[in-house]
Each structure stands twice: as C-alpha cells, then as structure tokens.
Amino acid sequence: MGIKKRKxxxxxxxxxxxxxxxxxxxxxxxxxxxxVVKGLPYLTWDMVSKIPQGGFYIGEEGGVLNAxxxxxxxxxxxxxxxxxxxxxxxxxxxIYLKRGSFLSKSAKLAxxxxxxxxxxxxxxxxxxxxxxxGVRASLLGGVIAVTLLIIPILVRTLDEVIATxxxxxxxxxxxxxxxxxxxxxxxxxxxxxxxxxxxxLAFGRGIGDVASVLFTAGFSDNIPIYIDEPxxxxxxxxxxxxxxxxxxxxxxxxxxxxxxxxxxxxxxxxSHFIAAKQTKHNI
Amino acid sequence: xxxxSIASVSFVFxxxxxxxxxxxPLFNENTLYSLFRSSEWAPSSGKFGxxxxxxxxxxxxxxxxxxxxxxxxxxxxxxxxYAKSSxxxxxxxxxxxxxxxxxxxxxxxxxxxxVPIVREYVAPxxxxxxxxxxxxxxxxxxxxxxxxxxxxxVSEVLKxxxxxxxxxxxxxxxxxxxxxxKVVLKRALPGIIAATVLAVSRAFGETIAVxxxxxxxxxxxxxxxxxxxxxxxxxxxxxxxxMSIPLYDSxxxxxxLLLFVIIFLFNLVSRIILNRIEHKYSS
Numbered sequence: 001m002g003i004k005k006r007k008x009x010x011x012x013x014x015x016x017x018x019x020x021x022x023x024x025x026x027x028x029x030x031x032x033x034x035x036v037v038k039g040l041p042y043l044t045w046d047m048v049s050k051i052p053q054g055g056f057y058i059g060e061e062g063g064v065l066n067a068x069x070x071x072x073x074x075x076x077x078x079x080x081x082x083x084x085x086x087x088x089x090x091x092x093x094x095i096y097l098k099r100g101s102f103l104s105k106s107a108k109l110a111x112x113x114x115x116x117x118x119x120x121x122x123x124x125x126x127x128x129x130x131x132x133x134g135v136r137a138s139l140l141g142g143v144i145a146v147t148l149l150i151i152p153i154l155v156r157t158l159d160e161v162i163a164t165x166x167x168x169x170x171x172x173x174x175x176x177x178x179x180x181x182x183x184x185x186x187x188x189x190x191x192x193x194x195x196x197x198x199x200x201l202a203f204g205r206g207i208g209d210v211a212s213v214l215f216t217a218g219f220s221d222n223i224p225i226y227i228d229e230p231x232x233x234x235x236x237x238x239x240x241x242x243x244x245x246x247x248x249x250x251x252x253x254x255x256x257x258x259x260x261x262x263x264x265x266x267x268x269x270x271s272h273f274i275a276a277k278q279t280k281h282n283i
Numbered sequence: 284x285x286x287x288s289i290a291s292v293s294f295v296f297x298x299x300x301x302x303x304x305x306x307x308p309l310f311n312e313n314t315l316y317s318l319f320r321s322s323e324w325a326p327s328s329g330k331f332g333x334x335x336x337x338x339x340x341x342x343x344x345x346x347x348x349x350x351x352x353x354x355x356x357x358x359x360x361x362x363x364x365y366a367k368s369s370x371x372x373x374x375x376x377x378x379x380x381x382x383x384x385x386x387x388x389x390x391x392x393x394x395x396x397x398v399p400i401v402r403e404y405v406a407p408x409x410x411x412x413x414x415x416x417x418x419x420x421x422x423x424x425x426x427x428x429x430x431x432x433x434x435x436x437v438s439e440v441l442k443x444x445x446x447x448x449x450x451x452x453x454x455x456x457x458x459x460x461x462x463x464x465k466v467v468l469k470r471a472l473p474g475i476i477a478a479t480v481l482a483v484s485r486a487f488g489e490t491i492a493v494x495x496x497x498x499x500x501x502x503x504x505x506x507x508x509x510x511x512x513x514x515x516x517x518x519x520x521x522x523x524x525x526m527s528i529p530l531y532d533s534x535x536x537x538x539x540l541l542l543f544v545i546i547f548l549f550n551l552v553s554r555i556i557l558n559r560i561e562h563k564y565s566s
Binding site for chain 1: 284285287288289291292294295298301302304305353354355357358360361362365366370373374376377378379380381383384385386387388389390391392394395396427430434458459460461481484485487488489490491495515518519522535536539542543546547549550551554555558
C-alpha cells in the first residue's frame with residue numbers, strides 16, 4: 001500500500017472517531033434537552049409543593065410532593081442502611097485482610113458481579129423476602145430492595161477510595177502501636193470526601209431506580225409517616241402519569257421527569273466538585 | 284465484619300437460591316425444554332412459554348450492541364490515543380453524567396425522540412406501517428444507556444497497553460492508525476470482549492426504559508420494526524396480578540431467575556478477564 005493510501009485511511013478513521021465522540025457526547029444533551037423542552041411548560045410551583053388533590057389523575061389540582069418526599073425517604077434510608085453495612089465490609093476487606101487473600105479476592109469478585117445484577121432481579125428477590133417475612137408493599141420493603149441494590153455500588157466505590165490512601169499511613173499508624181481498628185479510624189478520616197462521593201452516587205442510583213421499587217414500595221398519594229406505609233416514588237410517578245391518556249396528567253409526567261433530572265444533575269455536579277477537592281488534598 | 288463480608292459473598296448464591304425456591308413449583312408441571320421452546324403464553328390456563336420473551340430480549344440486546352459497540356470503540360480509541368487532554372476532561376464527566384441518568388428518563392426520552400423518528404422517518408422506508416414502539420427503538424435507547432459502561436471500560440483497557448509496543452510499531456514506519464489497528468486493538472481484544480459482555484448483561488436486565496418503548500407484544504419479533512416483549516418487562520408488567528393466578532408468580536420468578544443466572548455468568552467471566560488484565564499490567 002502506498003503511503004498516500006495509508007494516510008487517507010488514517011484520516012477517514014480519525015474523522016469517524018471524532019464523529020463517534022460527538023455522537024456519544026451529544027446524546028446527553030439530546031436527552032436532557034428533550035426533557036427540558038417537554039417538561040418546562042408544565043413545571044409549576046404547585047408541582048413541587050402539593051400532594052395530589054382529589055381528581056389529580058384526571059387532570060385536576062395537585063402536585064407530586066408525595067413522590068418527591070417518598071423518593072428522598074427511600075433513597076436516604078437505603079443510603080444510611082447501605083453505609084452501615086458497606087463501610088465495615090470495605091474496612092475489613094482492605095485493612096484487616098491481606099491483599100490477595102482468598103476471601104478478599106472472592107468478595108471483590110462477588111461485589112463486581114452483584115454490581116451487574118439488574119435492579120428488577122433485586123426487586124423480585126426483595127419481594128420474595130417480603131412474602132417470607134410477611135411485609136406488605138411499604139417504605140420498609142422499598143428500603144430493603146434499594147439497600148440491596150446500592151450496597152455493591154458503595155463497597156466498590158469505597159474500595160477504590162481506600163486504595164488511593166498511601167499504604168504508609170496504615171503502616172505508620174500500626175507501627176505506633178495502634179490496633180487495626182484505630183488504623184481504620186485514621187484511614188476513614190482520610191477518605192471522608194470519598195465517602196461523600198460514594199454516598200451521592202448511591203443516593204442518585206437509589207432515587208432514580210424504578211424496577212426495584214415497583215413491587216416493594218407500593219404507591220400512595222400521601223406522604224408516608226410510618227415505615228410500614230406504602231410510599232410513592234418519583235420515577236414510578238413519572239411512569240404511571242405517562243401512561244394516562246389525559247394530556248394534563250401526561251404533562252405532569254414531563255414536569256416530574258424534569259424534576260428528577262434536575263435532582264440527578266445536582267447530585268452529579270456536587271459529587272464532581274467533592275471528587276475534585278479530594279484530588280487537590282492528596283497532592 | 285468478618286461475618287458481614289462472608290454474608291455478602293454468600294449473598295450472590297442466596298439470590299439464586301431464593302429465586303429458585305419461588306420458581307420451583309413451575310418445574311413440577313413443565314420441563315425446562317418446553318418452557319424455553321413453547322411460545323404459548325396464557326397464564327390463566329397454565330401455559331407458560333418463554334420463547335417470545337427470550338427472543339424479544341435477544342433482539343433488543345443485539346441491536347443495542349450493534350449500535351453501541353462501533354461508536355464506543357471509536358470513541359474509546361479517540362479518547363485514549365488521539366484526543367487532547369482538554370477533550371478528555373470534557374468527555375469523561377459527560378459520560379459519567381450519562382451513567383447517572385435514571386432509566387425512566389431514558390424511557391421518556393425514547394418516547395419523545397426515538398419513537399417518532401422510527402415511526403416517521405425510518406420505518407416507512409422499509410415497511411408499510413409501524414407504531415414506532417419497536418425492538419429497534421428499544422435497541423437504540425439501550426445503546427445510549429450502555430455507552431457509559433462501554434466507553435469507560437474500553438478506555439481503561441486501552442490505557443493498559445504498554446507504550447513500548449506502540450513505539451516499536453511506530454518506529455517501524457506504521458502510521459498511528461495502523462498501530463492502533465494491528466497492535467493496540469489486537470492486544471486489547473480480550474478486554475474489549477469482556478467489556479462487550481458486561482454491556483450485554485447490562486442491556487439484558489434493563490427494565491423500565493425498554494418496557495416504555497418496546498411495544499410489549501408477546502410474539503417473537505421477526506423484523507426490527509416489530510414490537511417485542513423482553514423478559515424484564517414481562518416481570519415488571521405482570522407483578523400486580525401474579526398472585527391471583529396459580530403458578531403465575533413462579534413463572535415470573537423463573538424469568539427473574541433466568542435473568543439472574545445469565546447475567547451472573549456473563550459478569551463472572553468478564554470480571555475475571557478484566558481483573559486478570561489489570562493485574563498483569565499493574566504488577
């Protein structure tokens with residue numbers, strides 16, 4: 001092949017790459033743009049400040065405050081519960097166990113695999129647990145399902161964060177006579193911004209997921225007060241309203257989608273800044 | 284902490300056992316073969332044929348991979364080999380945000396953006412009529428959903444290729460593209476396959492977004508402009524009524540079990556490959 005032909009091939013593929021890059025990058029703007037264009041005309045103060053009033057589902061007064069609060073409760077509860085379980089696990093795997101031991105290897109593999117399990121399977125599994133324990137669709141059931149879903153995310157993120165802490169820190173603590181538990185506390189303090197990132201990531205996943213809460217959290221027009229009451233969630237509210245034939249209700253679905261998108265974008269931006277701050281600290 | 288860690292590892296098996304336990308009654312009356320091959324779906328008369336749903340899942344997943352893989356490979360190569368760091372600094376956060384967008388938002392976007400395009404512009408060229416709610420639509424929406432996982436893992440894998448290899452190829456007079464084609468991509472092949480398998484399993488389990496745009500017709504699709512009914516959508520759509528018909532819940536749990544087993548195996552294999560790649564180059 002002549003050099004000219006080879007150069008042309010390079011140029012063609014480079015152009016294709018730029019094109020692919022633009023397509024992948026612009027898909028985000030397409031999605032957010034579509035949601036904003038569709039949702040903005042329907043977004044009113046009532047939408048975020050009121051719970052559904054009588055006749056809400058035929059296009060009358062009301063808002064989706066019940067779903068917003070329900071989602072926050074659900075994702076918040078699951079994140080707290082998930083942290084209580086995943087911080088000890090990641091400390092144990094990274095500080096107590098030797099690197100490369102059988103348990104730490106298989107646990108990491110297990111979490112990688114669990115991370116890939118779809119939320120509908122977690123939902124179905126949590127639902128069988130609920131039948132077994134006799135819990136009906138409620139905030140508690142939803143929290144269980146979402147906790148199962150986000151534990152792998154939390155463990156994997158914390159794992160990555162702990163890996164960035166210099167080994168010397170642990171060794172220094174241990175050589176000063178600290179127990180491993182005390183060394184763990186030192187490391188935990190060091191990775192605090194990383195924990196915030198993990199929390200936001202898990203919270204974002206929890207608030208946006210619908211397949212896991214579909215049969216576990218139920219749906220309600222009221223804001224849940226007790227943990228055994230069914231709770232509405234924002235994604236589910238979008239899903240239900242969208243299938244309505246009434247234009248006003250559909251419009252509310254667009255507005256709810258916009259609210260959810262804004263929440264997610266805020267979470268992502270905040271966690272991005274926290275992550276940036278952390279890297280600054282390390283250097 | 285030891286108990287928590289061991290519990291989390293065994294949790295993978297617990298999910299499998301739990302789902303099997305709920306699905307077991309189905310096996311008393313049906314053989315595995317008949318469940319897979321029969322296309323008769325009539326829960327009220329006790330006929331559970333999963334063939335249409337399995338085909339629906341396969342079609343959607345296949346389309347998603349065919350669309351996403353070339354785009355993401357090109358993007359990944361561009362970002363790791365050609366792009367300036369400023370481009371990388373813009374693209375990586377974009378991809379991260381894309382990963383954080385909840386499925387239901389993808390679904391809403393699919394309804395307002397992809398469905399009309401398929402209905403108005405794409406389908407009329409090939410068939411007489413299409414509602415726009417087709418396996419093609421589902422595949423395109425899924426493709427965008429798996430962009431983040433593909434781009435990020437492909438970039439990670441490409442980064443592990445030793446610089447010496449590339450330098451050797453370049454110094455022999457190969458152009459940059461030839462080096463990428465014959466050295467980098469060849470060397471990265473196992474990692475790329477692993478990334479693809481992970482993306483496939485992500486697409487396999489995706490529920491709500493696909494459910495919203497796929498048409499949900501319980502017939503095996505014969506062209507990309509037919510509607511389809513993937514397994515996760517089947518579970519999500521019928522959970523409400525499953526307790527009232529005998530064996531129905533077992534059938535849905537069997538669908539969940541099927542998803543779990545396939546995705547578990549896919550994830551296990553690809554994670555082992557990826558871990559090996561990472562291990563080889565980090566030590």
